[in-house]
Amino acid sequence: MLDSTYEAWVNAVRDAADIVDVIGRYVSLKQKGKNFWGLCPFHQEKTPSFSVDPQQQLFYCFGCHTGGTVYTFLMEHDGLSFNEAVDMLATEVGIPRPQKSENTEVTRHFSRLQAVMEWTQEFFQISANQYAEIFLGYLASRQVSETARKRFELGYAPKSWNALTQFLSKHGITDAEMLEAGVAVSRQENQGIYDRWRHRIMFPIWNHRGQLIAFGGRSIEPDQEPKYLNSPDTPLFHKITVLYGEHLARKFWRQGRRPLLVEGYFDVIACHEAGLGQAVASLGTALSKEHARALARYGKEVDLLYDRDQAGQEAMRRAFMILSEEGVQVNRVTLTSGKDPDEFLREKGLSALAESVERRIPYFEAILEERLANSPRQSARAKAELVEGLKPFWNALSNPIEKAGYLELMARKLQVDQSILAQSFGLKQGNGHISPKNRHNMERIVSKVKRPSYDVYLLALLVRHPEYVGKVRETLPEWILEHDLTPVLDNLEQGKSLAELTSQIDRMETQVRRLVLEALAYDGPDGGPRVFEDVMQAIVRQRDNARWKSLIARLKQGEDSPELIREIQALQSRLAQDQMTRTSAPWDAVRIGKEG
Numbered sequence: 001m002l003d004s005t006y007e008a009w010v011n012a013v014r015d016a017a018d019i020v021d022v023i024g025r026y027v028s029l030k031q032k033g034k035n036f037w038g039l040c041p042f043h044q045e046k047t048p049s050f051s052v053d054p055q056q057q058l059f060y061c062f063g064c065h066t067g068g069t070v071y072t073f074l075m076e077h078d079g080l081s082f083n084e085a086v087d088m089l090a091t092e093v094g095i096p097r098p099q100k101s102e103n104t105e106v107t108r109h110f111s112r113l114q115a116v117m118e119w120t121q122e123f124f125q126i127s128a129n130q131y132a133e134i135f136l137g138y139l140a141s142r143q144v145s146e147t148a149r150k151r152f153e154l155g156y157a158p159k160s161w162n163a164l165t166q167f168l169s170k171h172g173i174t175d176a177e178m179l180e181a182g183v184a185v186s187r188q189e190n191q192g193i194y195d196r197w198r199h200r201i202m203f204p205i206w207n208h209r210g211q212l213i214a215f216g217g218r219s220i221e222p223d224q225e226p227k228y229l230n231s232p233d234t235p236l237f238h239k240i241t242v243l244y245g246e247h248l249a250r251k252f253w254r255q256g257r258r259p260l261l262v263e264g265y266f267d268v269i270a271c272h273e274a275g276l277g278q279a280v281a282s283l284g285t286a287l288s289k290e291h292a293r294a295l296a297r298y299g300k301e302v303d304l305l306y307d308r309d310q311a312g313q314e315a316m317r318r319a320f321m322i323l324s325e326e327g328v329q330v331n332r333v334t335l336t337s338g339k340d341p342d343e344f345l346r347e348k349g350l351s352a353l354a355e356s357v358e359r360r361i362p363y364f365e366a367i368l369e370e371r372l373a374n375s376p377r378q379s380a381r382a383k384a385e386l387v388e389g390l391k392p393f394w395n396a397l398s399n400p401i402e403k404a405g406y407l408e409l410m411a412r413k414l415q416v417d418q419s420i421l422a423q424s425f426g427l428k429q430g431n432g433h434i435s436p437k438n439r440h441n442m443e444r445i446v447s448k449v450k451r452p453s454y455d456v457y458l459l460a461l462l463v464r465h466p467e468y469v470g471k472v473r474e475t476l477p478e479w480i481l482e483h484d485l486t487p488v489l490d491n492l493e494q495g496k497s498l499a500e501l502t503s504q505i506d507r508m509e510t511q512v513r514r515l516v517l518e519a520l521a522y523d524g525p526d527g528g529p530r531v532f533e534d535v536m537q538a539i540v541r542q543r544d545n546a547r548w549k550s551l552i553a554r555l556k557q558g559e560d561s562p563e564l565i566r567e568i569q570a571l572q573s574r575l576a577q578d579q580m581t582r583t584s585a586p587w588d589a590v591r592i593g594k595e596g
């Protein structure tokens with residue numbers, strides 16, 4: 001059972017973290033009314049229906065109905081357990097866990113997987129000693145120093161199909177656990193399992209908190225394919241969220257160093273050797289939105305240092321686009337020789353690499369210079385083509401001041417009048433980056449979501465006016481039962497604060513939670529006691545209509561019991577009377593109340 005110290009700690013951590021701040025790292029949010037709005041990360045959408053309420057510290061999506069507290073968000077978004085979400089946030093806000101918590105099924109499961117990773121790491125270390133000649137020989141050829149080898153805890157996977165799996169099963173790890181942790185692969189037709197990696201240099205991969213979550217294996221022989229073989233996605237490892245070296249780099253980012261994005265394991269290591277501890281790499285995948293948001297949290301600027309080949313340049317262009325979208329200013333670091341940072345370091349030495357990073361230039365400027373250098377003769381047509389080619393880069397930028405600066409730069413370099421250039425980039429005045437069309441969509445959605453169902457509206461009124469609860473208990477007892485609202489209404493009637501209500505949200509059943517969240521998110525007009533009566537009647541009517549349909553269906557199926565006939569007659573006369581007394585829909589009353 002949950003004890004009260006634990007409960008108090010969970011609440012303290014939640015209160016210390018700002019939900020807008022936490023969610024804002026993953027979703028770009030804009031304030032509109034009392035709430036913040038953005039595109040929902042849990043379903044595909046083009047117009048924002050995802051809202052974050054800073055007062056109540058809740059979020060809710062009107063599209064897919066995902067919602068809850070900051071914990072719910074981290075659980076849903078990062079696939080964390082409740083305990084992990086609390087732990088993660090607790091570390092960030094600096095409120096340590098009071099004592100050993102209860103060991104739930106989920107945390108046990110995660111700590112088992114964690115154990116598989118630790119034993120696997122142990123095995124790669126043992127093998128590195130055992131086959132020191134191969135292991136150290138390869139690292140020497142890549143000029144990896146002993147310091148770097150130890151800091152990054154490099155290991156070796158031997159040439160064997162079952163050395164690792166046998167080692168792990170000796171330590172009580174089951175086949176199923178090895179498969180789930182991604183260190184073993186299942187043979188065809190379930191004929192047992194075998195080691196994922198053979199004859200490779202092994203790189204342990206940590207998450208940003210320094211927990212071991214995966215491995216990457218580098219081939220040793222030139223013809224050994226693939227060159228890099230990483231862990232698959234597992235419950236511990238989500239490739240698109242992990243940056244290699246982040247647990248080390250964060251310290252430097254906090255000290256104000258710009259994140260430096262490179263392409264591979266050896267590049268990160270090379271940068272560390274050169275004193276550039278701020279370097280990280282995405283793992284065998286292009287930079288994702290999730291990566292970009294993590295980086296955006298730490299710096300307004302990010303430096304890119306990619307391979308000089310075509311693939312590297314293409315990857316850098318994509319990284320620029322994604323980072324710019326998150327409002328990050330992107331710089332390009334150019335190396336004068338070598339194909340990648342690792343090779344450059346070996347050719348030119350430590351200080352040359354650090355100097356190159358210092359000589360970074362804004363990415364857009366670098367592209368402009370490159371294009372200018374490629375077409376030295378500036379005919380009118382060449383200029384027009386050049387401008388056309390720059391448009392996608394320019395459009396990707398989200399900082400209006402930066403954009404204005406480049407406009408000026410282009411005008412100067414191309415000797416074209418700035419106003420003509422502005423016109424060709426589709427600029428009129430203002431430069432606000434919400435286009436009129438998007439703004440219109442935003443308003444449309446917000447006004448649409450402000451009109452909730454009668455159920456939601458009634459509950460919203462009850463939250464504002466707990467004095468109505470008694471009346472609802474009298475008139476709509478089935479409604480309360482059906483939506484499982486008894487505990488919520490008890491709380492409201494006892495005058496408990498909203499904070500207390502919201503602290504229970506994570507433990508509500510999905511359906512109740514959805515209703516409560518939507519009611520709490522409602523910030524439209526109130527309407528007063530008359531509208532309250534109208535809404536109750538509307539719900540009665542809805543229920544009557546539904547009941548009517550089901551009774552008639554039974555009648556049509558040949559049922560003709562006296563009870564059925566009696567109920568139909570009673571309902572019929574009630575519906576007829578309602579038809580006569582009914583004036584206008586409650587929503588109209590709300591609108592009249594609002595405008596009048």
Ligand SMILES: [Zn+2]
Pocket residue numbers: 040041042043050061062063064065066
């Ligand atoms: Zn959604």
